[in-house]
Amino acid sequence: MAQQAEETCHASTSKQIKLLKHEEAFNALTLIQNAAGGKRVAPKKKYSKPLMVDISVQTLTPSQLQTDLGIGTSMTNSSYLQMPVIPAQSLNTAFISSPKKDQDTSDASTPSPPPSPDKTDSDYILFLKFIGQTQYYSIQKDIAIPAIDHYYSLQREVVLQQLQGKQLVLGGDGRCDSPGYSAKYCTYTFMDTLTGVIPDFSLVQVNETTSSTEMELIGFQRSLSNIEDANLAVDVLVTDRHVQIRKAMITDHSDKNHQFDVWHLSKSEKKKILVIKPKKLPTEVKPWIPSICNHVWWCSRDPKDKLEETWTSLLYHISNRHTFPGKLVTKCGHPPLSADAITKKKWLLKDSPAYEASEKVITNKLILRDIRHLDRFCHWIVRDISFYDVKILPKTPGI
Incomplete structure (x- = not known):
């Protein structure tokens, strides 16, 4: 009987200790929850509701707890162990299952500081300290930009030395x-x-x-x-x-x-042809755009005194006239065309509106003046x- 009473006493004591430590366990869970949520809240003395805890605890009245543990009967009859009857506290088992609701509850009991515009949610969650906007621009101004400027100055000195003479x-x-x-x-x-x-x-x-x-x-x-x-x-x-x-x-x-730049002038000529009015004329001149752009490259290889005359000879070519009067240029630079090639080409008639529109673009005063600056054949620069x-x-x- 004594051994049975001792075993019963030990079992009852273990259960009682477990129940009494529920409050400490839940307080520890609350600390973990608050740390994960980014709020530094001291542990509460009262029973706290943990985050995402999926357990259930049955609420027992003091009389049921005393009866189940055998407190006051077998324990009081034992002369070697006397434990006072401790009334059990009622446990609230309405646990929170959503983080949002738990956050609202903790916020209501403990006010949180207002969010800082320079910090993100990750800073609060991980308790990370990061530089603010003012310090960032200060580091950029005092450290980063001077270092870049110094390195660029060193590189520029090397480049200038290479280009000397x-x-x-x-x-x-x-x-x-x-x-x-x-x-x-x-x-x-x-x-x-x-x-x-x-x-x-x-x-x-x-x-x-x-x-x-x-x-x-x-x-x-x-x-x-x-x-x-x-x-x-x-x-x-x-x-x-x-x-x-x-x-x-x-x-x-x-x-x-x-x-x-030859490339830049060729691109400019193409744009001027595409904006010829009325709109139907660019359609007739459009097949000749590649030939006109290529002719800019072709005539830029000639000496300066031949550039203008070579450029204006394009008007003879697009109207199917490949020999013409001139001082330095009297014929096209391509070999004689076959009858089949002449038939396939869409030549422009000399007095047609499309020919006259192309003539205005080719003989423009600015073009004739700028074409003389292509004699060194500087391109792609x-x-x-x-x-x-x-x-x-x-x-x-x-x-």
Whole structure:
């Protein structure tokens, strides 16, 4: 009997300890829940509701608990072990099954601090400390940008040393952060046509000028001045057909040979043909667009005195006249055409509206003036700089 009473006492004691430690266990679960939710809340003295706990505990009255454990009967009859009768606390078994509801309950009891705009939810969940916006820009200004600027200066010195003592053929082009007349920034870049290196570039902001249309000219003059200050000899400058740069080359840099990019001029001619009015005329001239663009490349190989005459000979070719009067150019450069090739070609009649529209484009005064700047056959330079700008300097505010 004594051994049986002892076993019963030990079993009852274990059950009682388990029930008494429910509160501590749930408090520990609450701490884990609050840590996962990002709220640093002290453990509650009262019974707390854990997060996503799928268990059930039966609520027992003090009399049922005393009867089931045998407290006051077998334990009180044992002389070697006396345990007071401890009234059991009623346990709330209405556990929360959704995190949202549990979050609302904890928020109602304990107010949480307002969220910071510089921190994300992951910062609260993992208790991570991260730099704010002010510190980020401070590091960028005081550490990152000076380091980049120093490294660029070192590289630029190496490039300038490599170009010393050479007659340079430089290509230049400007790129704005937005099209039209509302640009805020413009980057003008010079590239050496033989090595492909960038000896200098300039960033111009619109508030440095009276108008956004002048930013490219200022960038051109600033970069060219930096190159000349580095004692580099510039023989040829290749640009697009920018009006202000053309004038600056005549007035301020007449000692340098100013060339236009063949690719850029060919692309310009194609655009002018496509906008011929009325709309039906470009349809008739459209089959000749590849031949007209190729003719720009063809005549740019001729000497400067033959360029204009070679260019205007295109009017004879598109009207199926391959020998014609002229001073230096009297016939087309292609071999004689076969009868089959002549039949398949859609020739333009001399007095037709399509021929007259093409004549206006080909004999335009600006074209006849600019075609003379192709005698060095400088090509793809502006395009290469444009590809460089697209890859390195995308159209974003601040570039």
